Structures are given as C-alpha cells and as structure tokens.
C-alpha cells in the first residue's frame with residue numbers, strides 16, 4: 001500500500017515538555033516530539049535496539065538517550081551517535097500553537 005505524505009495535527013505546543021519528549025499517535029505509528037528552545041523535532045518513538053520509547057529518554061545537547069540502554073540519537077536527524085541504526089525523523093512545525101508532523105497517512109509496505 002502506498003500513501004502520500006501529509007501534515008498531521010498532533011498536539012498543542014504547550015503539551016511538549018521543555019526537556020523531554022511527548023509520544024503522539026500519527027496514523028498507525030508513534031512519533032516522539034521534542035522541544036529545544038524554539039526548535040521542535042519529531043522522531044520515530046521506538047528504539048531499534050530493543051524497542052525503548054525515545055519519548056521517555058533523556059534529552060541533552062541536541063541528543064536523546066534511550067531510557068533502556070542509552071543508545072543516543074540526534075534530535076535533528078535521528079542518526080545514531082553510536083554504531084547502531086538510526087530512527088526515522090519527520091518534518092515538524094508549529095502553526096497557531098498547534099504542532100504539525102509530516103508523514104504518510106498510512107504506513108507503506110515494501
């Protein structure tokens with residue numbers, strides 16, 4: 001199945017903690033939204049190691065540390081700062097105090 005990407009209204013800006021993340025459901029996926037000052041970031045919430053929720057991780061210096069075994073991912077790209085795989089990142093912006101994330105309405109299967 002394929003789907004075109006679209007913007008999804010996922011939360012109020014005030015719902016995103018200043019330090020930490022918020023998990024939101026978008027279509028059939030869970031996305032972790034992070035806030036750093038005026039910047040927002042959206043990453044796949046599930047750690048590729050053993051499924052930790054990155055939205056519950058520790059955020060520091062532009063990185064999020066998985067709460068289970070501390071794999072470390074860049075907020076701006078989802079790249080793994082260690083040697084493992086990264087997580088998908090999504091475009092995100094704020095409009096009238098609402099947070100919008102760009103992704104497919106339905107996950108695609110290869």
Ligand code: FES
Pocket residue numbers: 047048049050051052066067068069070071
């Ligand atoms: S589950 Fe994330 S580092 Fe192990």
